[in-house]
Amino acid sequence: MKTLSDQAVGTAHGKIILIGEHAVVYNEPAIAMPFMATPVEVIIEKINGGSVISSSYYQGLLQTVPDSLKNLKSLIQSICSDLNQPVDGLSISISSLIPPERGMGSSAAVATALVRALFAYFERDIAHDTLLNYVEISEKIAHGNPSGLDARVTSSASPIYYKKNSHFASIPLHVSGYLIAADTGMKGQTKKAVRDVARQMERASHQTLTIIKKIGHLTEEARLAIQDDHVELLGELLTLSHDCLKQINVSNDRLDHLVDTAIKNHALGAKLTGGGRGGCMIALARTAKQAKLIAHKLMENGAVETWIHALGENSNE
Template sequence: MGAVQVRDGFVELYGTAPEGVWSAPGRVNLIGEHTDYNDGFVMPFALPHTAIAAVSRRTDGVLRLHSADIEGDAGGVVELRLDDLAPEADHNWTAYPAGVVWALREAGHAVTGADVHLSSTVPSGAGLSSSAALEVVVALALNDLFELGLQRWQLARLCQRAENVYVGAPTGIMDQTASACCEEGHALFLDTRDLSQKQIPFDLAAEGMRLLVVDTRVKHAHSDGEYGKRRAGCERGAALLGVDALRDVPYTELDAALERLGDDEEAVRLVRHIVTEDERVEKVVALLEAGETRAIGPVLIAGHASLRDDFRISCPELDLVVDTALASGALGARMTGGGFGGSAIVLAEAADVDTITKAVEEAFASSGYAAPRVFEAVPSAGARRLS
């Protein structure tokens, strides 16, 4: 659904035109998985798939929310009072936009209510940050309408707080920052400790390559326990090593750090993944800046092995995508996102895309899995006002 349809939907719902329409994209992470809540490095880029919001201000302390993507009785307008918003009290999709309003108000920003109509083309549960897109589009709209003067990185921080505290999902800062700050034709090299950013040109089509996203259609939910267990395990590893975050363990000192952990197998695995993954992000940045784009393929493969074997968040469907794609000529492949389902990415020569796609689809069919969704990932613009 495009901006015009969302605007028209707002008029039909609320009886007047919205004050504006905004969009915010989902993202795919090229490299740097689970490093964001360890103060490490990540490298996402924005997808052309977006959440779109038509929004108007209210002054009566009421928040009205509607999604064009929710059908049936559950798809009506949800009316909430701002004074009643409370963390983890809402377990529906409305928790994401309502959480943003709560976070803004808790931070002292004068948001007095809003009418919101939303629609999104970001696949839900695919590890492509559909929730962050919803949060960021609402935050940007309210920032503009209420003239809050917040910078993009500040909006990302508030959206992360909404997801961590209000929704109850212990996610890092990458998803919201990617949605808010990415630029078309670039990947975002982000230091999640200080939110310093560098836009790295990433135009695969110009070099005869493509990056595919393969949505396994295996659903995950970050607020479920396994993601939180990994985060807690990383924090425990940092404490055992006497550092503020695993970002502070130099790659050159990894072996010594692992020796200090002794026979604590879980801590060894988690620490090894985070430290080597930070190194992989820096390696990919260096390769892209040197014009050696094809050489990032083996780095992606190594990242998947680490997520599968050390962090243990892959699944048979994700492994099947990676193994099949590589056997069919892909330059590189790995799972992406929080894990336990969701999507994988495949770096391939443009001429090999059809062969790889067919092989993956046939492998899923022969394994009895539901057909995957395959599409090209094109680095796209971050959040913006459309009208």
């Protein structure tokens, strides 16, 4: 009989919507990037008695988790049942650098790391499709009707090209450079922003649809730029996308100020990322030195946190 590991570790990372947000609702493509600068780690150790969870939100018994963590409780129970293992006897420590409610895939990343840690602890291999199925259990409880995008990106090393209800495809990441993300300190308002765009589509359908289709075209160009290492072009496309998002009123003054700050400090491009009306923005730099300068200037101009992620294997200092 196999002896269970005394300790097991599972990891994942955040995600960034590079381009295509909001347009993706209207069947245009979007591209999401794995964002390794915001890692998640789950450590499981063997203990006696009831299982416990330790995280920044809650420390205590698994059986008495708050509503905000019931998705993880259900996930743990499902995996233990499927693997014919007891739910008790686990010390589960969760460490995440992904800020919640910023559109960076926090809940999916934690679920991904937890699934990997549990399978490692019980010494079982796991196929990627099986991993995604388990993360979906958690995401349905957390979000109701998830697209599956967050689960794929937080468990992948490659950018994901996505179309609503139809298509996920990995993109070869050949582009070099540095992606900076900055947190406005404001929770994103995705649901309200999506609803407002829908109303704008009703009131001014031709004008709004033209902007949506332009975002889709910019996304297709960005896909080629990523594959062909055209980092300057990619930066230009990001800025053009932000201009489109401003036209459909999903940005706000704080996001616009941070985007302008990045551009003034020689970013190749910048835009909001995710639902908008708060949350985060991103900027693209050619070198690590430029990225650090841009991140510093963003903090001086109101960002509450920044992260830098190197793109591709040949990013230059």
